[in-house]
Amino acid sequence: MSKPLNVALLGCGAVGTDVVRLLIEHADDLAARIGAPLELAGIAVRRPEKVRDVPVDKSLFTADGKGLVTKEGIDLVIEVIGGIEPARSLILAAFENGASVVTANKALLAEDGGTLFAAAEKHGVDLYFEAAVGGAIPLVRPLRESLAGDKVHKVLGIVNGTTNYILDKMDSYGASYTEALDEATALGYAEPDPTADVEGFDAAAKAAILASLAFHTRVLASDVHREGITDVTATDVASAKAMGCVVKLLAIAELSEDNRVGVRVHPAMIPRSHPLASVREAYNAVFVESAAAGQLMFYGQGAGGAPTASAVLGDLVTVARNRVQGIRGIGESTYAQLEVHPMGDTRTRYHVSLDVDDKAGVLAAVADVFAQHDVSIQTVRQEGRGEDAQLVIVTHEAADAALSATVDDLRELDIVRDVSSLMRVEGE
Ligand SMILES: NC(=O)C1=CN([C@@H]2O[C@H](COP(=O)(O)OP(=O)(O)OC[C@H]3O[C@@H](n4cnc5c(N)ncnc54)[C@H](O)[C@@H]3O)[C@@H](O)[C@H]2O)C=CC1
Ligand SMILES: N[C@@H](CC=O)C(=O)O
Numbered sequence: 253m254s255k256p257l258n259v260a261l262l263g264c265g266a267v268g269t270d271v272v273r274l275l276i277e278h279a280d281d282l283a284a285r286i287g288a289p290l291e292l293a294g295i296a297v298r299r300p301e302k303v304r305d306v307p308v309d310k311s312l313f314t315a316d317g318k319g320l321v322t323k324e325g326i327d328l329v330i331e332v333i334g335g336i337e338p339a340r341s342l343i344l345a346a347f348e349n350g351a352s353v354v355t356a357n358k359a360l361l362a363e364d365g366g367t368l369f370a371a372a373e374k375h376g377v378d379l380y381f382e383a384a385v386g387g388a389i390p391l392v393r394p395l396r397e398s399l400a401g402d403k404v405h406k407v408l409g410i411v412n413g414t415t416n417y418i419l420d421k422m423d424s425y426g427a428s429y430t431e432a433l434d435e436a437t438a439l440g441y442a443e444p445d446p447t448a449d450v451e452g453f454d455a456a457a458k459a460a461i462l463a464s465l466a467f468h469t470r471v472l473a474s475d476v477h478r479e480g481i482t483d484v485t486a487t488d489v490a491s492a493k494a495m496g497c498v499v500k501l502l503a504i505a506e507l508s509e510d511n512r513v514g515v516r517v518h519p520a521m522i523p524r525s526h527p528l529a530s531v532r533e534a535y536n537a538v539f540v541e542s543a544a545a546g547q548l549m550f551y552g553q554g555a556g557g558a559p560t561a562s563a564v565l566g567d568l569v570t571v572a573r574n575r576v577q578g579i580r581g582i583g584e585s586t587y588a589q590l591e592v593h594p595m596g597d598t599r600t601r602y603h604v605s606l607d608v609d610d611k612a613g614v615l616a617a618v619a620d621v622f623a624q625h626d627v628s629i630q631t632v633r634q635e636g637r638g639e640d641a642q643l644v645i646v647t648h649e650a651a652d653a654a655l656s657a658t659v660d661d662l663r664e665l666d667i668v669r670d671v672s673s674l675m676r677v678e679g680e
């Protein structure tokens with residue numbers, strides 16, 4: 253057994269609490285797997301005086317994160333504070349001090365991962381981040397390692413537990429949006445500011461990380477087309493049901509034929525027969541398609557303290573083993589330097605539900621608008637309701653820009669009273 257490795261923990265909230273618990277409960281096994289015991293050297297939190305349900309001496313808590321990570325002899329730093337600052341400065345200070353870092357911070361990685369990876373490389377230490385995408389699900393490691401010999405061309409999935417929980421409760425129990433969000437927050441799934449979840453920022457950060465790993469190129473959160481679930485209405489959920497579909501917030505990263513990257517996060521209707529439709533509560537699921545392996549599916553708990561702590565501890569064992577052996581693990585791979593194309597160039601399908609006048613020629617006028625934009629209609633369903641009628645149209649695949657322009661022109665028609673539901677359709 254080698255000498256003990258000193259671990260500094262930054263943050264002791266939903267994830268940090270379970271990290272401490274697992275570090276203590278599994279101490280002997282972790283030491284045997286690493287070849288050295290782990291010693292918790294300190295825990296940085298915003299309010300050290302707060303009473304916490306963690307089985308450690310109170311003296312370990314400090315508000316001085318910088319002092320903790322720059323302490324002599326710190327080998328490993330776990331960052332589960334979240335956000336950009338002070339997380340970034342603390343991670344950089346940890347590298348400077350020669351420590352390897354494990355983080356769950358997708359927001360930071362998707363905004364400024366390049367700076368972190370460069371600093372880790374400069375100081376000859378590791379930066380691992382399995383918990384940042386898909387919580388407990390092994391996803392980062394398969395993309396970084398297992399699929400390193402293949403060519404991935406698409407990644408598609410549900411990567412935000414909070415929004416999946418909300419949409420699931422709305423679909424299955426008719427729960428209100430606010431009620432479901434409160435439950436997700438109480439269960440420890442939501443980000444400190446749940447706007448990050450419901451507006452799609454969290455999923456966009458994860459999509460950027462997945463795209464970078466899958467296509468070996470740097471993709472930032474700002475490159476991702478992002479729409480959250482705040483505009484998803486009970487009418488959308490009911491419309492999806494009527495079509496045999498369910499609404500999910502999807503993250504999709506794909507390589508186009510001209511080798512550009514498209515990355516997007518938006519709600520979409522998917523058929524109930526699609527495997528992603530049965531992903532319930534805060535579970536996540538991600539499909540990866542690659543040239544040689546074909547289709548792979550990863551499924552599991554994407555949020556919550558214990559599942560996320562499992563991924564953190566897995567990384568901690570890896571970087572600790574590297575430390576004991578005096579080696580470094582893999583770094584960033586962005587050699588491909590691919591262009592990211594705008595959302596308008598993405599091929600998508602739309603579901604459009606229109607409230608229209610119920611009179612002769614309406615269907616022809618609506619169909620003409622689609623034709624003007626070269627958008628082909630796959631199905632039309634019309635229901636008369638007295639003076640007005642509902643037209644439910646599903647298109648074939650077309651450029652997103654053409655679909656969006658079609659809807660803009662439909663809104664201008666006198667016979668169209670309202671666009672009552674508008675959503676992309678995926679998974680057929
Ligand atoms: N909760 C979840 O299900 C998951 C969270 N994550 C990520 O893990 C990280 C932590 O998330 P949670 O534990 O949910 O957050 P949390 O809000 O429950 O905990 C944050 C912790 O950081 C501490 N902190 C905040 N500002 C600080 C500062 N300036 N100095 C020292 N400590 C400070 C707080 O005192 C608290 O202990 C975030 O990056 C989040 O995106 C990743 C996957 C799942
Ligand atoms: N808030 C996130 C937590 C995990 O990444 C989510 O809901 O998925």
Ligand code: NA
Binds near residue numbers: 383386388563
């Ligand atoms: Na993961």
